[in-house]
Amino acid sequence: SCGGSSKKETADSSEFDAAESQIIQDIDKVVHELPPPSEVPYLLQATGTDFNPELLNSLDNASKYETSNDKAAMNLGAYSTAIGYLSSYDKAQDALKHMETCQKLADVIGISSAFDLDLMERFERNLGNRDSLANLINLAILTAEQKLETIDRLNVVALILSGSYIEGLY
Numbered sequence: 001s002c003g004g005s006s007k008k009e010t011a012d013s014s015e016f017d018a019a020e021s022q023i024i025q026d027i028d029k030v031v032h033e034l035p036p037p038s039e040v041p042y043l044l045q046a047t048g049t050d051f052n053p054e055l056l057n058s059l060d061n062a063s064k065y066e067t068s069n070d071k072a073a074m075n076l077g078a079y080s081t082a083i084g085y086l087s088s089y090d091k092a093q094d095a096l097k098h099m100e101t102c103q104k105l106a107d108v109i110g111i112s113s114a115f116d117l118d119l120m121e122r123f124e125r126n127l128g129n130r131d132s133l134a135n136l137i138n139l140a141i142l143t144a145e146q147k148l149e150t151i152d153r154l155n156v157v158a159l160i161l162s163g164s165y166i167e168g169l170y
Helices: 007-033 039-046 058-067 070-089 092-109 117-126 132-151 154-169
Strands: none
Touching: 058 070, 058 092, 070 092, 070 132, 070 154, 092 117, 092 132, 117 132, 132 154
């Protein structure tokens, strides 16, 4: 009883490790089954619904989200979905402004390389091609997710995807 381990502790530890591994796999599955930021806006546009700028979170609010990682992550997801919405209605200049805001929020989170200069230049070159814009924002969010997963910041990934999903529903 003075420091020796028992078989029960070993069994409990292996059961805990197995449960933890299963939870991580389940979360990963849910996270990767959420629609990409551009999908919901394109579905909305396909219904024939008119563009409504009132649905967008104002870019004036962005500075409020730069004060914490959680707010920045959630709103990175929201603004990335707004880019999909703007792109689907050929609002390229507004989409570019949102992309610049996403770049700032990504910097707050520590993943600015997901919205690097190359991506921004590609985005600007493709302003007239809404499918390319959608693919580029999806690529940026996927890159951000992968970077965060690599450094084990799954909570930030969940916030980004939650913000994107909520904005898409809104």
